Amino acid sequence: MDLKDKKVLVVGLARSGMAAIKILKQLGAEVTLTESKSISEIKEAPELEKMGVEIKEQSPEVFEGSYDLCVKNPGVPYRSPEMQRLAERNIPVITEIELAFQVAKPQHYVAITGTNGKTTTTTLTYELLEKAFPGKAHLCGNIGIPLCEIVYENNLMNEEGHYIALEISNFQLVNIDKFRPEAATIINLTPDHVDFMGSLDAYYKSKTRVYENMKDNDLFIFNADDPVLGEYTDKVPVHCRVQSFSLERTDTDSYIKDGYMYICGEKVLPLDAVKIVGKHNLQNIIIAISFAKALGISNETICDVISSFKGVEHRIEFVREKDGVKYYNDSKGTNTDATITALKSFDKGVILLVGGFEKGLSMDEMKKHLSPVKKVIGFGVCGPRLVKELVGDAGIVVENLEQAVAAASDEAEAGDTVLLSPTTSSFDQYSGFEERGRHFKQIVNSL
Numbered sequence: 001m002d003l004k005d006k007k008v009l010v011v012g013l014a015r016s017g018m019a020a021i022k023i024l025k026q027l028g029a030e031v032t033l034t035e036s037k038s039i040s041e042i043k044e045a046p047e048l049e050k051m052g053v054e055i056k057e058q059s060p061e062v063f064e065g066s067y068d069l070c071v072k073n074p075g076v077p078y079r080s081p082e083m084q085r086l087a088e089r090n091i092p093v094i095t096e097i098e099l100a101f102q103v104a105k106p107q108h109y110v111a112i113t114g115t116n117g118k119t120t121t122t123t124l125t126y127e128l129l130e131k132a133f134p135g136k137a138h139l140c141g142n143i144g145i146p147l148c149e150i151v152y153e154n155n156l157m158n159e160e161g162h163y164i165a166l167e168i169s170n171f172q173l174v175n176i177d178k179f180r181p182e183a184a185t186i187i188n189l190t191p192d193h194v195d196f197m198g199s200l201d202a203y204y205k206s207k208t209r210v211y212e213n214m215k216d217n218d219l220f221i222f223n224a225d226d227p228v229l230g231e232y233t234d235k236v237p238v239h240c241r242v243q244s245f246s247l248e249r250t251d252t253d254s255y256i257k258d259g260y261m262y263i264c265g266e267k268v269l270p271l272d273a274v275k276i277v278g279k280h281n282l283q284n285i286i287i288a289i290s291f292a293k294a295l296g297i298s299n300e301t302i303c304d305v306i307s308s309f310k311g312v313e314h315r316i317e318f319v320r321e322k323d324g325v326k327y328y329n330d331s332k333g334t335n336t337d338a339t340i341t342a343l344k345s346f347d348k349g350v351i352l353l354v355g356g357f358e359k360g361l362s363m364d365e366m367k368k369h370l371s372p373v374k375k376v377i378g379f380g381v382c383g384p385r386l387v388k389e390l391v392g393d394a395g396i397v398v399e400n401l402e403q404a405v406a407a408a409s410d411e412a413e414a415g416d417t418v419l420l421s422p423t424t425s426s427f428d429q430y431s432g433f434e435e436r437g438r439h440f441k442q443i444v445n446s447l
Contacts, residue, residue, distance in 0.1 A: 001102040004028035007066060009091075011058075011082070012036075012073025018044060019148035020071045020096040023103060025051050026152070034062045058082075067091050071099055074142075074171035095172045100147035101179045105160035109180070110291050111141075111168050113210045114187030116338045117284045118167045119143055120276075121187060123312045124288040126165035128305050132297040133163050141167040144434075163295070170206040180213040183294055185221040185287050189228040190337035191361060204228065208236040216240055221290045223283070224252045243294075245286050247279065254286055261286055263293045273307040278316060278345040314437040316342050316421075319444045324414025327444045331437030333421035335359075336366045342421040346372045349416040351408045353401070354390070355383030356436070357427040363389035366423065375411050379404040381428040400429065401436065405443045418444075 129137035218240040245254035378387035387395035
């Protein structure tokens with residue numbers, strides 16, 4: 001990608017936009033940044049102006065300018081009038097992941113997408129890579145670290161052969177062009193992001209873009225237990241090597257049998273080495289180990305990493321036990337399937353905290369999985385609807401998370417579990433699930 005003297009519009013700053021701008025300027029591009037904030041609110045404005053970046057507040061006129069390329073923040077809706085106008089004018093629109101991929105030397109990309117489990121799987125894959133290839137492994141993508149930042153700070157425009165564990169969302173996939181991972185997976189497909197994509201079909205199809213550029217010798221790890229994924233890989237065929245796995249059967253390439261995890265028929269990991277709870281985490285682990293084996297990582301290294309892996313923040317994260325009541329932070333439970341997965345980790349006595357931004361997701365499927373739930377407490381904008389649809393008058397409705405924890409503490413008895421797994425995003429009261437999860441932990445630890 002030759003960017004010298006090219007005119008590039010960057011839409012949205014945040015961490016990914018800043019990382020993209022540094023690469024664009026290093027490669028000689030003329031950069032215009034447009035932000036929804038006023039210029040006075042952009043704390044990076046002095047640094048950007050010193051770099052020669054022109055900053056413009058967002059207006060229809062900005063999108064009528066003359067540009068060779070647009071790099072947009074993944075959170076900017078690709079169907080927005082502004083993005084549609086750029087498309088009408090034949091101005092390519094990409095995200096920073098595509099930019100980083102095109103300007104970097106060849107690297108070993110392992111791309112992980114799906115509805116749930118991405119962060120745990122990506123983090124574990126990274127830890128395996130870092131143990132096997134110290135100093136040459138990187139964790140990035142939708143997990144919060146831009147790929148552009150990794151490329152820029154590690155000189156990957158000039159150095160090749162690094163190993164990159166990349167969590168990639170459908171927001172990022174809809175604007176790829178040439179991005180091609182060496183290995184990839186779609187962990188699962190369940191309803192989410194209909195508000196952003198316009199339809200469930202569009203959301204599911206966007207995930208299949210992770211393998212659209214993969215070649216014969218690349219590797220796709222296929223979850224044979226997910227019927228929706230099977231339906232969409234039939235609709236959009238995979239044109240590279242496919243390695244299947246199942247937690248339910250043993251007729252796939254990788255499977256569980258007699259207390260061991262087998263990868264392509266080889267006994268690799270004893271299940272008693274696994275320290276994180278939940279059947280869903282066995283799925284995350286079998287995917288990460290499949291990647292590791294494909295990249296030549298030894299069984300000894302794999303067992304060392306898995307046995308010391310204690311999970312990631314905001315994913316069924318144990319916070320504390322007080323008066324015999326355990327508190328878990330699953331703030332990353334931003335859709336119903338994620339919350340169902342969390343509920344499957346417990347047998348009884350769950351006081352479930354749900355609510356937040358209204359995404360319009362149906363509670364019908366989740367109602368079938370409430371057997372371990374003792375009480376449902378709703379908070380935030382959609383808390384009243386969720387409680388009404390899940391348990392009706394048997395639930396409790398409060399305004400915010402502080403009140404929800406207080407109500408849960410009053411309801412809980414020794415042996416119970418208070419679980420924050422909101423089923424939806426946090427944007428009614430928080431900047432993201434991370435802030436919500438940290439606030440929950442702060443409240444719980446102050447009890």
